[in-house]
Amino acid sequence: MCLAIPGKIKSIELQHNGMVKMAKVSFGGITKEASLEMLPEAIIGDYVLVHVGVAISKVNEEEAKKIFKYLEEIGELGELEDVDHYLPKKE
Amino acid sequence: MKFMSEYRDPELAKKYLEEIKRTVSRPWSIMEVCGGQTHSLVKNGIIEMLPKEISMVHGPGCPVCVTPLYLIDKAVHLALDKNVILCSFGDMLRVPGSQKSLLEAKAEGGDVRILYSPLEAVKIAEDNPDKEVVFFAVGFETTAPANALSVIHAYKRGLKNYSILASHVLVPPVIENVLEDVDSHIDGFLAAGHVCTIMGNFEYYPLVEKYKVPIVVTGFEPLDVLQGILMVVRQLEQNKSEVENQYSRIVKEEGNLNAQEIIFEIFEVTDRLWRGMEVIPMSGYSVKEKYKDFDADKKFNITIKEAEENQDCIAGEIMKGIKKPFECPEFGKKCKPSNPLGAPMVSSEGACAAYYHFSGLVER
Ligand code: SF4
Numbered sequence: 001m002c003l004a005i006p007g008k009i010k011s012i013e014l015q016h017n018g019m020v021k022m023a024k025v026s027f028g029g030i031t032k033e034a035s036l037e038m039l040p041e042a043i044i045g046d047y048v049l050v051h052v053g054v055a056i057s058k059v060n061e062e063e064a065k066k067i068f069k070y071l072e073e074i075g076e077l078g079e080l081e082d083v084d085h086y087l088p089k090k091e
Numbered sequence: 092m093k094f095m096s097e098y099r100d101p102e103l104a105k106k107y108l109e110e111i112k113r114t115v116s117r118p119w120s121i122m123e124v125c126g127g128q129t130h131s132l133v134k135n136g137i138i139e140m141l142p143k144e145i146s147m148v149h150g151p152g153c154p155v156c157v158t159p160l161y162l163i164d165k166a167v168h169l170a171l172d173k174n175v176i177l178c179s180f181g182d183m184l185r186v187p188g189s190q191k192s193l194l195e196a197k198a199e200g201g202d203v204r205i206l207y208s209p210l211e212a213v214k215i216a217e218d219n220p221d222k223e224v225v226f227f228a229v230g231f232e233t234t235a236p237a238n239a240l241s242v243i244h245a246y247k248r249g250l251k252n253y254s255i256l257a258s259h260v261l262v263p264p265v266i267e268n269v270l271e272d273v274d275s276h277i278d279g280f281l282a283a284g285h286v287c288t289i290m291g292n293f294e295y296y297p298l299v300e301k302y303k304v305p306i307v308v309t310g311f312e313p314l315d316v317l318q319g320i321l322m323v324v325r326q327l328e329q330n331k332s333e334v335e336n337q338y339s340r341i342v343k344e345e346g347n348l349n350a351q352e353i354i355f356e357i358f359e360v361t362d363r364l365w366r367g368m369e370v371i372p373m374s375g376y377s378v379k380e381k382y383k384d385f386d387a388d389k390k391f392n393i394t395i396k397e398a399e400e401n402q403d404c405i406a407g408e409i410m411k412g413i414k415k416p417f418e419c420p421e422f423g424k425k426c427k428p429s430n431p432l433g434a435p436m437v438s439s440e441g442a443c444a445a446y447y448h449f450s451g452l453v454e455r
Binding site for chain 2: 003004005006007008016019020027028032035037038039040047049051052053054056057059060061063064066067068070071074
């Protein structure tokens with residue numbers, strides 16, 4: 001139930017006489033509507049985390065890479081060959 | 092899918108496991124608070140792969156599991172009211188009440204609808220002006236803004252036939268409750284990443300200060316959980332107790348301030364009964380007086396007697412991390428997902444269901 005998944009904003013529109021800001025968000029193949037009322041700064045192309053029909057956070061792309069470099073940074077694991085291999089592939 | 096699948100890389104997972112093995116020197120108990128993390132740990136076989144010094148204890152972070160019996164009974168009562176359309180997230184339907192579940196109420200003719208979002212319930216209210224529409228608003232801090240937003244939408248659209256049956260619980264008070272329990276000896280915590288997405292990290296600093304335990308805000312993919320465990324173990328081995336953020340791609344230190352504003356427009360913090368546990372002070376949300384017309388509890392004024400829990404179910408001990416699901420005598424015997432005796436066997440985030448589905452502990 002607490003599932004929240006990241007998707008990419010495809011379009012944004014105002015509904016209910018401009019009262020509600022909604023986005024069409026694509027999750028792989030599926031597109032769903034999500035409210036942007038808690039993320040008014042989000043723009044088309046942003047990756048956002050959506051939970052029960054509401055976008056709750058933007059994915060920070062810089063921070064997203066850290067997990068792939070952490071072992072290297074703490075410096076206790078020999079050399080982590082070819083880190084690029086682990087980096088997120090561009091969509 | 093971007094920002095999901097790459098966090099399941101088995102090669103890197105192995106490297107994290109090796110580093111955890113290298114770092115650990117003594118036994119440690121680590122609680123993952125959130126049921127989503129329990130699910131990820133069990134489903135991906137991480138528990139079996141961890142070094143034997145590390146014991147993962149599954150916490151109370153499954154909102155479906157901790158919703159008290161009397162609230163399920165209230166929802167069932169409303170569902171059987173001919174004038175009511177009762178809307179709910181799917182995983183609440185099979186949770187046993189004292190007499191019946193929502194699914195059984197539906198089979199008896201109750202108008203029960205499964206929704207993906209509370210905002211859809213507002214639409215249903217608009218389309219059915221002659222009916223009362225009630226949304227069973229269950230959840231932790233993660234879900235509170237969406238549930239609150241549904242009330243704001245209904246209010247702004249002038250709807251008089253929409254209300255929520257609020258069943259909201261909060262993570263920091265239950266962590267404190269676990270820490271105070273003499274029977275549970277937890278050395279460190281993985282805090283629930285999506286809760287912190289909304290609320291930020293500030294509530295954890297006083298806990299770390301007072302109880303000297305590391306708390307690492309952690310995500311849900313296998314690599315997230317492994318990195319979170321490594322961060323906790325490193326702190327423990329270095330005798331540190333700090334708040335760290337593993338899930339920084341999503342969680343900002345201050346959380347989502349817009350979401351917090353929406354929550355506190357509608358809700359206020361109250362004492363709250365946790366199913367299988369006890370009343371924990373200031374551990375839930377209830378609807379504020381200003382919005383009482385949208386509070387199903389006040390609107391319908393249902394009096395439900397406190398019912399006895401099923402005596403065979405040891406969910407309380409499981410959710411405090413004192414026992415594991417397979418230590419329950421009914422696990423996989425009388426109690427299965429098709430016939431759950433307790434809520435942790437229902438939700439995919441419940442520890443009993445996770446063990447039933449994904450570990451080799453049950454003979455079927
Ligand atoms: S296995 Fe079933 S009866 Fe036992 S604690 Fe879990 S939910 Fe309760």
